[in-house]
Amino acid sequence: MQLGIFAKTFSGIGVDVVLNAAKASGYETVQFNMACVGSPSMPDDISSTQTLSIAEASRATGISIAAVSATYNLIHPDQKVRDDGMRRLGVMIRAARDMGTGLVTLCTGTRDPDDQWRHHPDNQNPQAWRDLLVEMGKAAVLAESFGVDLGVEPELANVVNSAISARRLIDEIGSSRIRIVLDPANLFDVVSEEERRAGVAAAVDLLGDRISMAHAKDRDGRGNFVAAGTGVIDFPHFVSCMRGIDFRGPLVTHGLSEVEAPKVAAFLKGVLAQ
Numbered sequence: 001m002q003l004g005i006f007a008k009t010f011s012g013i014g015v016d017v018v019l020n021a022a023k024a025s026g027y028e029t030v031q032f033n034m035a036c037v038g039s040p041s042m043p044d045d046i047s048s049t050q051t052l053s054i055a056e057a058s059r060a061t062g063i064s065i066a067a068v069s070a071t072y073n074l075i076h077p078d079q080k081v082r083d084d085g086m087r088r089l090g091v092m093i094r095a096a097r098d099m100g101t102g103l104v105t106l107c108t109g110t111r112d113p114d115d116q117w118r119h120h121p122d123n124q125n126p127q128a129w130r131d132l133l134v135e136m137g138k139a140a141v142l143a144e145s146f147g148v149d150l151g152v153e154p155e156l157a158n159v160v161n162s163a164i165s166a167r168r169l170i171d172e173i174g175s176s177r178i179r180i181v182l183d184p185a186n187l188f189d190v191v192s193e194e195e196r197r198a199g200v201a202a203a204v205d206l207l208g209d210r211i212s213m214a215h216a217k218d219r220d221g222r223g224n225f226v227a228a229g230t231g232v233i234d235f236p237h238f239v240s241c242m243r244g245i246d247f248r249g250p251l252v253t254h255g256l257s258e259v260e261a262p263k264v265a266a267f268l269k270g271v272l273a274q
Helices: 015-025 048-061 079-099 126-146 163-173 193-210 235-244 261-273
Strands: 002-006 029-032 064-069 103-105 149-152 178-182 211-216 250-253
Touching (some): 002 015, 002 064, 015 029, 015 048, 015 261, 029 250, 048 064, 048 079, 064 079, 064 250, 079 126, 103 211, 126 149, 149 211, 163 178, 178 193, 193 211, 193 235, 211 235, 235 261
Parallel strands (some): 029 064, 149 178, 178 211, 211 250
């Protein structure tokens, strides 16, 4: 596995700045975000000059681009908002290969109109699922056209909120371009250690044929997100499960501060070395 980090963890602006910061902190790869070059995360346009500079900086620093973030609310209650997000997603998909990556990460969304990461009771309404299928179908067509994969991450607050619903999405869309980003901290909030381990193992088993990236953040005993290695997630168990499916992709940490980055890198390197 390659050890990675969200590029926007680092406060500097400029692709060379953030990639060198990641390298200095002990990482091999990044999940890139266009905010790192001073633009919106999902801009109206990405120039060939920008994509070239990202790819060149990656080669120069030796820090690969594991994925690029393109998260917006895929099932926003306003269709106009969804349409604008899809247009910007198209921009990201078209640019991804030139940046040096074949994976674009998504957010399956929520009916909450103000926060794409906040749960809404209407997420479980059948119409929300139908809207997701329509929007994800459009995204899959774009991804297939440009040879790019789409990384879907089960999130408790989103419409795809479990390994089971992620598997359902894969099966109903029927595109090989739908891939999984698996974060063990997103599979539960407050449960027992036994339930955590069982849930992680079951998710890896159910989704293993589609996992393209693993994420590494943690939860404390009250269910709050914290930096990897400072909470209750059993990372050696998670890594063991991933090795059990012969996963060799990136393990990307986030949910940490820039100051915490070197310490988290050291912790995760220790886990990977076991």
